[in-house]
Amino acid sequence: MSIPNIHVIRNFKKYKYLLSQLVIKEIKLKYRRSYLGIVWTLIEPLLTMIVLTMVFSAFLGKDGEAGGMPFPVYILAGRLLYSFFSGATKGAMKSIRVNAAMIKKVYVPKYMYPLASILSNFIIFAISLIVLFGVAAVMRVKPNLWMFAAIIPIIELLIICIGSGLLLSIMAVFFRDLEYLWGVALMLIMYTCAIFYEADRLYARGYGWLLNVNPIYGVIRNFRGCISGTGLHMPSLWYCLAFGLVSTIVGVIFFYKKQDDFILNL
Amino acid sequence: MANNVAVKVDNVGMKFNLSSNKVDNLKEYFIRFIKRDIMYKEFWALKNVSFTINKGDRVAIIGYNGAGKSTILKVIAGVLKPTEGSAKTYGKIVPLLELGAGFDPQYTGAENIYLYGAILGYKKEFIDSKFDKIVKFSELGDFINVPVKNYSSGMKARLGFSIASVVEPEILILDEVLSVGDASFRKKSLRRVKKMMNQGVTVLFVSHSVAQIRKVCNKAILLDHGQLKFYGELEEGIAKYEALAKDRELAKAAKENETAKTAVDDKKGENA
Numbered sequence: 171m172s173i174p175n176i177h178v179i180r181n182f183k184k185y186k187y188l189l190s191q192l193v194i195k196e197i198k199l200k201y202r203r204s205y206l207g208i209v210w211t212l213i214e215p216l217l218t219m220i221v222l223t224m225v226f227s228a229f230l231g232k233d234g235e236a237g238g239m240p241f242p243v244y245i246l247a248g249r250l251l252y253s254f255f256s257g258a259t260k261g262a263m264k265s266i267r268v269n270a271a272m273i274k275k276v277y278v279p280k281y282m283y284p285l286a287s288i289l290s291n292f293i294i295f296a297i298s299l300i301v302l303f304g305v306a307a308v309m310r311v312k313p314n315l316w317m318f319a320a321i322i323p324i325i326e327l328l329i330i331c332i333g334s335g336l337l338l339s340i341m342a343v344f345f346r347d348l349e350y351l352w353g354v355a356l357m358l359i360m361y362t363c364a365i366f367y368e369a370d371r372l373y374a375r376g377y378g379w380l381l382n383v384n385p386i387y388g389v390i391r392n393f394r395g396c397i398s399g400t401g402l403h404m405p406s407l408w409y410c411l412a413f414g415l416v417s418t419i420v421g422v423i424f425f426y427k428k429q430d431d432f433i434l435n436l
Numbered sequence: 437m438a439n440n441v442a443v444k445v446d447n448v449g450m451k452f453n454l455s456s457n458k459v460d461n462l463k464e465y466f467i468r469f470i471k472r473d474i475m476y477k478e479f480w481a482l483k484n485v486s487f488t489i490n491k492g493d494r495v496a497i498i499g500y501n502g503a504g505k506s507t508i509l510k511v512i513a514g515v516l517k518p519t520e521g522s523a524k525t526y527g528k529i530v531p532l533l534e535l536g537a538g539f540d541p542q543y544t545g546a547e548n549i550y551l552y553g554a555i556l557g558y559k560k561e562f563i564d565s566k567f568d569k570i571v572k573f574s575e576l577g578d579f580i581n582v583p584v585k586n587y588s589s590g591m592k593a594r595l596g597f598s599i600a601s602v603v604e605p606e607i608l609i610l611d612e613v614l615s616v617g618d619a620s621f622r623k624k625s626l627r628r629v630k631k632m633m634n635q636g637v638t639v640l641f642v643s644h645s646v647a648q649i650r651k652v653c654n655k656a657i658l659l660d661h662g663q664l665k666f667y668g669e670l671e672e673g674i675a676k677y678e679a680l681a682k683d684r685e686l687a688k689a690a691k692e693n694e695t696a697k698t699a700v701d702d703k704k705g706e707n708a
Contacts, residue, residue: 184557185554185557187554187558187559187560188554188555188557191550191551191554192551192554195540195543195547195551198547199540199542199543202542271538272538272555273515274510274515275513275515275531275538276513276515276531276538276555276556277513277514277515278555278557345461345462345465346461347461347462347463348462351462430517433515433516434452434453
């Protein structure tokens with residue numbers, strides 16, 4: 171086992187520059203030919219936050235707080251994390267198909283493509299966190315020490331994205347319609363993330379398990395806990411970490427085993 | 437002795453599963469799985485192919501369409517993993533297959549140089565140092581800052597060739613690429629390949645043009661139906677290739693004769 175490991179690490183070092191090139195490319199091309207460019211990473215979540223706040227505070231009669239913080243901050247925190255997950259997994263899924271022309275011609279470690287897609291989404295997500303800070307400051311959310319711990323759920327989410335992204339990317343090569351199915355699955359994940367409603371309502375009605383099994387909700391819950399200062403919910407923390415690590419291990423093994431076959435399916 | 441070897445292909449076999457209709461959606465796979473109807477037609481694109489190419493050799497790979505020429509190149513380039521056997525290369529390998537196919541159309545020429553260089557496994561500093569040379573050789577001038585989607589196919593090919601030849605590969609794989617671009621660029625690229633040859637680059641060259649092969653190569657590999665028919669001196673290989681062509685034509689002509697004859701016979705029978 172030790173010899174292939176050394177080989178993998180050496181290979182990664184050799185293609186490190188390619189990874190950064192692919193990440194830069196994805197970010198560059200996303201905002202090329204738009205007047206505001208990268209500023210859209212800030213405006214877009216801000217606008218959706220405003221829309222969601224207007225809609226749901228009117229419908230649900232909420233004008234104050236949710237989860238111990240102003241409603242707009244609550245929504246924004248949930249939505250930013252969810253859209254990172256959905257963007258990263260969707261991008262990873264497409265990455266092999268989009269780069270098929272290249273894969274068929276030049277040898278490159280193939281995990282580079284989904285990984286680059288996930289990392290570029292992560293960078294865009296990290297930039298858009300500025301909006302959250304801004305809105306939180308305007309809404310007078312009290313700073314607290316837990317805010318530093320917010321990095322923990324974010325890293326968990328990144329691990330979950332890498333694991334599920336690798337798995338989805340390889341499955342999508344063999345079954346192309348998985349891309350559409352995943353769109354539906356993402357919708358289910360979104361509605362069980364408590365982005366624009368308070369989780370307590372679901373728990374009160376006995377549907378709490380829906381939220382508990384959803385690792386993305388676990389991440390969002392802990393992230394919000396860090397903002398409001400109520401702290402981390404340990405069972406969710408462990409569950410999300412386990413989910414991320416298991417999916418990454420399974421994803422890597424699966425990818426490693428199938429990567430020589432999938433060129434025949436492109 | 438061992439360090440004189442550039443490419444070592446050892447008993448390579450490449451099997452493709454040609455499922456009668458390609459199943460790439462879940463529903464169909466499920467139905468077929470339940471009906472136990474996933475049929476695969478096995479097809480060996482290559483079988484028991486072994487050869488060793490020494491450093492500095494320029495090898496022409498010749499054969500008919502579907503003989504396995506592109507497949508063997510992809511196996512050597514590491515893109516395809518052979519079903520059997522192994523292919524090892526010693527030295528930096530740069531494949532030039534269908535030039536420009538790997539460019540991102542939204543990216544400018546300059547950005548694509550870095551992207552393509554990175555795909556070939558080079559570092560930023562190295563590409564920086566070669567950048568001007570690549571631009572100059574490609575003769576693209578100010579077009580280098582224009583997105584590649586606005587390039588003509590000749591411009592794309594020029595850029596692709598410039599990158600691959602300037603980065604100093606030790607093994608160069610050329611698949612029908614010297615037939616692109618206008619006449620003057622074609623000459624220039626041929627000169628460039630020759631210069632690299634003098635520096636000891638190993639070249640693997642696929643072409644249907646015997647004239648071009650004679651200009652570049654000194655050895656030939658003849659493939660037919662995935663089998664190695666001949667490996668050795670160039671002229672002998674070309675002679676074998678042409679003999680094969682003759683055989684084929686004769687066989688084809690004979691077959692046509694036969695069908696024509698039976699058709700005539702049938703008619704006679706009808707008339708009688």
